[in-house]
Amino acid sequence: MDTNPQPKPGSNGPQTALRQLADSASMLAWMPEPRSEEELRRREERLRSLMDLSTDWYWETDEDDRFTFISDSMQRLIGLHPSIIIGKTRLDLAIDHSHPDLVKCCEKVARREPFRNIQYATNLSANGVMRYTSISGEPVFEDEVFRGYRGVGRDVTAEVDVATQLSLLAAENKALVENSLDIMMLFDKTGKILRVNEAVMDVLGYQPVEVLGKRYLDFIVAEDREKTRTIGARLNRDTNTIRDVEFRCACKDGRVVHLSLSVRWSDDRRLTYATARDLTGRYRARAELDKSNKRLFSMLESIGDAFVAIDREWRVTYVNRRTARFIGRRRDALIGKTLWEAAPELLTSSVFAYCRKAMETRRNTFFEVYYEAAHTWIEVRAYPYDGGLSVFFHDISARRAAERTIRQSEQRLREVIELTPAGYLLADAQSRLVAVNPALCDLSGYSEEELIGESMTRLFPSYPGASAASVQENAASAHGMEATLRHKHGHLCYVLINANTFRDAEKNTLSLTAFVTDITQRKQAEARLEQLATRDVLTGLPNRAALNEQLQSMLDASQQQSVAIMFIDLDRFKEVNDSMGHEPGDVLLREVACRLQKSTRPNDIVARLGGDEFVVAAPCSKGAESAAKIVGKLFAALAAPVDIAGQEVFVGASIGISMFPQDGQTKELLFQNADTAMYRAKAAGRNGYRFFEAEMSVEAKTRMALEHALRRALERGEFELHYQPRLDLKTMAIVGMEALIRWNHPQLGRVSPLQFIPIAEERGLIEAIGQWVLEEACTQTRRLMDKFGRSLRLSVNLSARQLRSADLPQQVAACLNKTGLPAHLLELELTESALIEDMEISTAVLKELKTLGISLSVDDFGTGYSALAYLRRFPLDTLKLDRSFVNQENGEIDSLKFIKAFVDLAHALNLSVVAEGVETKETLQCLREASCDEAQGYLFARPLPFNALEEFLSRLPAHEPNH
Numbered sequence: 032m033d034t035n036p037q038p039k040p041g042s043n044g045p046q047t048a049l050r051q052l053a054d055s056a057s058m059l060a061w062m063p064e065p066r067s068e069e070e071l072r073r074r075e076e077r078l079r080s081l082m083d084l085s086t087d088w089y090w091e092t093d094e095d096d097r098f099t100f101i102s103d104s105m106q107r108l109i110g111l112h113p114s115i116i117i118g119k120t121r122l123d124l125a126i127d128h129s130h131p132d133l134v135k136c137c138e139k140v141a142r143r144e145p146f147r148n149i150q151y152a153t154n155l156s157a158n159g160v161m162r163y164t165s166i167s168g169e170p171v172f173e174d175e176v177f178r179g180y181r182g183v184g185r186d187v188t189a190e191v192d193v194a195t196q197l198s199l200l201a202a203e204n205k206a207l208v209e210n211s212l213d214i215m216m217l218f219d220k221t222g223k224i225l226r227v228n229e230a231v232m233d234v235l236g237y238q239p240v241e242v243l244g245k246r247y248l249d250f251i252v253a254e255d256r257e258k259t260r261t262i263g264a265r266l267n268r269d270t271n272t273i274r275d276v277e278f279r280c281a282c283k284d285g286r287v288v289h290l291s292l293s294v295r296w297s298d299d300r301r302l303t304y305a306t307a308r309d310l311t312g313r314y315r316a317r318a319e320l321d322k323s324n325k326r327l328f329s330m331l332e333s334i335g336d337a338f339v340a341i342d343r344e345w346r347v348t349y350v351n352r353r354t355a356r357f358i359g360r361r362r363d364a365l366i367g368k369t370l371w372e373a374a375p376e377l378l379t380s381s382v383f384a385y386c387r388k389a390m391e392t393r394r395n396t397f398f399e400v401y402y403e404a405a406h407t408w409i410e411v412r413a414y415p416y417d418g419g420l421s422v423f424f425h426d427i428s429a430r431r432a433a434e435r436t437i438r439q440s441e442q443r444l445r446e447v448i449e450l451t452p453a454g455y456l457l458a459d460a461q462s463r464l465v466a467v468n469p470a471l472c473d474l475s476g477y478s479e480e481e482l483i484g485e486s487m488t489r490l491f492p493s494y495p496g497a498s499a500a501s502v503q504e505n506a507a508s509a510h511g512m513e514a515t516l517r518h519k520h521g522h523l524c525y526v527l528i529n530a531n532t533f534r535d536a537e538k539n540t541l542s543l544t545a546f547v548t549d550i551t552q553r554k555q556a557e558a559r560l561e562q563l564a565t566r567d568v569l570t571g572l573p574n575r576a577a578l579n580e581q582l583q584s585m586l587d588a589s590q591q592q593s594v595a596i597m598f599i600d601l602d603r604f605k606e607v608n609d610s611m612g613h614e615p616g617d618v619l620l621r622e623v624a625c626r627l628q629k630s631t632r633p634n635d636i637v638a639r640l641g642g643d644e645f646v647v648a649a650p651c652s653k654g655a656e657s658a659a660k661i662v663g664k665l666f667a668a669l670a671a672p673v674d675i676a677g678q679e680v681f682v683g684a685s686i687g688i689s690m691f692p693q694d695g696q697t698k699e700l701l702f703q704n705a706d707t708a709m710y711r712a713k714a715a716g717r718n719g720y721r722f723f724e725a726e727m728s729v730e731a732k733t734r735m736a737l738e739h740a741l742r743r744a745l746e747r748g749e750f751e752l753h754y755q756p757r758l759d760l761k762t763m764a765i766v767g768m769e770a771l772i773r774w775n776h777p778q779l780g781r782v783s784p785l786q787f788i789p790i791a792e793e794r795g796l797i798e799a800i801g802q803w804v805l806e807e808a809c810t811q812t813r814r815l816m817d818k819f820g821r822s823l824r825l826s827v828n829l830s831a832r833q834l835r836s837a838d839l840p841q842q843v844a845a846c847l848n849k850t851g852l853p854a855h856l857l858e859l860e861l862t863e864s865a866l867i868e869d870m871e872i873s874t875a876v877l878k879e880l881k882t883l884g885i886s887l888s889v890d891d892f893g894t895g896y897s898a899l900a901y902l903r904r905f906p907l908d909t910l911k912l913d914r915s916f917v918n919q920e921n922g923e924i925d926s927l928k929f930i931k932a933f934v935d936l937a938h939a940l941n942l943s944v945v946a947e948g949v950e951t952k953e954t955l956q957c958l959r960e961a962s963c964d965e966a967q968g969y970l971f972a973r974p975l976p977f978n979a980l981e982e983f984l985s986r987l988p989a990h991e992p993n994h
């Protein structure tokens with residue numbers, strides 16, 4: 032049935048259209064023109080059935096390119112009725128208007144040109160599936176007027192699908208080849224590489240183009256080429272396929288890789304397909320395995336242990352060299368044998384039982400046994416594995432012996448610890464006591480049960496290492512550390528701790544051991560010694576050493592704030608001491624110490640340097656002002672009389688003060704300056720104080736320079752003697768003279784004896800100087816006596832220190848002997864203070880001197896203690912009245928009375944009196960009236976050098992020689 036009711040592009044309906052189609056298809060071109068309607072109808076009928084058989088359909092479009100006719104065959108071919116398409120344009124049916132074929136078709140249509148095989152995707156589908164259509168068409172003109180197009184269409188969906196799948200397959204294959212890790216090649220019969228994949232780059236480092244056209248043999252290392260050639264021959268001869276032939280190839284960078292090659296003929300045997308797999312990694316792993324096996328075996332051979340490998344049938348598969356020696360059989364006699372064949376003696380020991388257990392349980396088993404056959408202890412380690420058992424035998428005889436030794440030594444150590452008099456403790460890492468010995472129990476008063484588990488801090492409160500933290504931080508180790516131990520009864524004992532911590536490999540503390548020695552007695556003795564070393568025994572005050580230390584600390588802590596250092600020297604203490612005895616003197620010193628301490632603050636320093644010298648050091652916030660206040664308090668404290676054995680004694684003091692920091696930065700300088708200031712205070716009149724002044728230090732320096740020069744003065748002959756004549760006041764005749772030393776310093780000129788004699792005394796030079804004076808004076812006097820043939824009484828000054836020298840009488844005797852001066856013409860002058868410094872010694876020496884026949888006089892009488900009473904104790908002959916005494920200015924009458932009373936008293940004591948320093952006639956008169964015996968002074972003569980004296984004597988009227 033014709034279901035095509037549409038208008039036609041031509042005017043003749045479908046028949047004409049079919050004919051035209053037949054014409055255009057040239058299918059019927061050979062047919063003659065129909066001779067009748069009938070023939071035309073039959074021919075059309077044939078054409079229609081031809082169309083029905085065709086895989087194409089016929090179509091026509093109008094001038095607007097709309098379909099006007101579609102042959103019914105479309106329904107048959109793609110299941111769509113042509114009426115669905117009639118009226119639509121080609122573009123209405125196309126899915127993709129930009130498809131190149133469709134674009135080309137549109138261009139041709141626009142130019143009214145025929146088109147062929149235009150293939151494009153359409154929505155021509157009964158079930159909505161996209162279909163591909165291929166169309167061919169030509170334009171139709173009637174009377175040269177364009178009427179549209181006609182042509183045939185064909186469904187090419189199946190072909191397109193096949194083509195698509197084929198191209199997908201090709202792409203997959205390509206990807207498969209290109210992504211393969213194996214090299215894939217195609218080469219021809221000559222071995223020339225025709226194709227190769229990218230893997231050649233990864234494996235050999237060549238780009239595919241670099242190998243194309245080359246022979247595959249060229250890449251194989253020389254040694255393996257022959258092997259690959261024979262493969263080629265085999266492939267040619269016997270088989271289509273050869274697999275897994277291993278050979279080596281040279282890479283582009285020179286490396287050699289191991290490859291496994293598989294080759295196959297193509298079906299037509301013209302080409303060869305080959306794949307090559309990189310086995311280098313596997314080779315390397317195998318080589319490593321070989322190496323490691325070799326290492327393992329060399330290790331097994333070198334170890335000191337015996338090693339046996341047994342398979343699951345108990346057959347020995349390997350023994351090392353040591354095993355052979357251990358079992359006492361050759362290695363080849365053991366391998367392959369069962370264990371009981373190889374070493375039957377093992378069966379009798381427990382070794383076999385343990386090994387069987389390891390084999391059965393498949394568990395590593397370690398045990399120690401005594402191996403009778405070898406008379407040795409062995410440690411056996413059996414390691415089961417899939418194939419059997421590996422067994423190590425380790426000789427532990429030495430270790431066993433060492434352990435036994437350790438056990439014995441531990442036992443001995445325990446016994447020693449039990450017996451040792453020192454306390455012993457073992458504490459854990461938490462500082463808890465784990466073990467103690469009886470000595471520690473005795474020392475602490477606790478029983479062992481009471482101590483175990485207790486913290487060390489309970490026993491040792493002052494030992495920093497006792498805490499758990501310090502034990503763990505390894506800060507508890509101590510060698511000879513002194514600490515205190517708290518006894519159960521609460522009191523503290525002094526102990527010496529030697530402690531050691533034990534740590535594991537990670538340095539964690541495991542335990543602490545300590546020996547604790549009781550040093551309480553030693554500490555007490557030390558404290559006593561310390562007391563003795565640092566305290567003045569008499570007063571309990573710090574001594575010189577302690578003062579040094581304490582003052583240094585005070586200065587260090589002062590932060591440059593003022594500190595006053597006060598040197599205190601008691602006035603006339605010696606006189607008190609000597610007149611009243613040592614005991615009262617000690618009482619006085621103790622009282623002074625006590626008063627000084629009471630009048631100072633607890634942090635101030637009060638020290639005794641020795642004798643009657645004290646030092647007070649005190650921080651002074653207001654500098655000298657504070658120091659003056661402190662000194663005021665000290666004087667006030669000393670002002671009250673001290674009651675000694677019922678007698679009231681007044682103590683005065685001279686105080687010298689140096690201030691830190693201005694008077695000195697070091698304690699030595701401060702001491703020196705305070706000392707200087709103290710001497711100045713003394714010199715200025717007693718019971719006073721002086722602050723140090725810079726000029727004093729100049730004096731001190733001068734004094735030092737003098738001292739230095741004085742040491743050499745004697746040997747350099749810088750001393751000379753002057754003599755002051757002495758007169759008998761009754762006859763007014765010269766009876767003798769006093770020798771007075773003079774020092775002619777090369778730079779300083781004449782230095783007064785008042786200046787250098789005290790230094791010479793202080794520095795121990797006076798003995799030598801005194802000796803020189805005595806000898807020189809005796810010699811010169813003897814010379815004068817011989818010259819003038821008259822007696823002259825020589826008076827020589829003696830210092831206090833000379834009086835202390837035990838051999839003074841011998842020296843004097845020797846001198847008299849040597850010079851020939853008669854003893855009775857020699858008078859030794861002693862000062863009051865020298866006499867009373869140590870009355871016992873003085874008395875003894877003077878008595879001895881007296882036995883020589885010499886005279887003794889007291890010089891400067893009236894300036895010192897001036898107590899005639901005590902002079903009775905000494906064997907004295909003469910009192911020399913001091914100048915100040917003689918030249919008193921309080922009225923003539925009073926002086927006269929005073930001197931007279933004194934002279935009378937002296938005479939009553941059988942002492943003659945010599946007046947010194949007589950300068951005026953009035954004084955002379957006064958002295959004569961007072962019956963004074965002798966006199967000297969500027970009125971008669973100044974001290975004269977030897978030559979001047981000689982001259983002086985020569986001018987005197989002649990005198991009867993009296994010796």
Ligand SMILES: Nc1nc2c(ncn2[C@@H]2O[C@@H]3COP(=O)(O)O[C@H]4[C@@H](O)[C@H](n5cnc6c(=O)[nH]c(N)nc65)O[C@@H]4COP(=O)(O)O[C@H]3[C@H]2O)c(=O)[nH]1
Nearest residue numbers: 771772784785788804828829830890948949950968969974
């Ligand atoms: N103003 C005044 N002074 C007079 C007068 N007549 C004498 N003098 C001085 O008075 C001092 C008397 O000596 P001194 O009292 O024993 O005092 C001596 C004596 O203690 C000591 N001295 C001198 N020579 C020696 C010596 O060889 N050995 C010792 N140990 N001491 C000596 O040095 C002291 C001072 O001696 P010099 O300077 O020589 O001083 C001498 C003398 O020069 C006078 O009329 N008016």
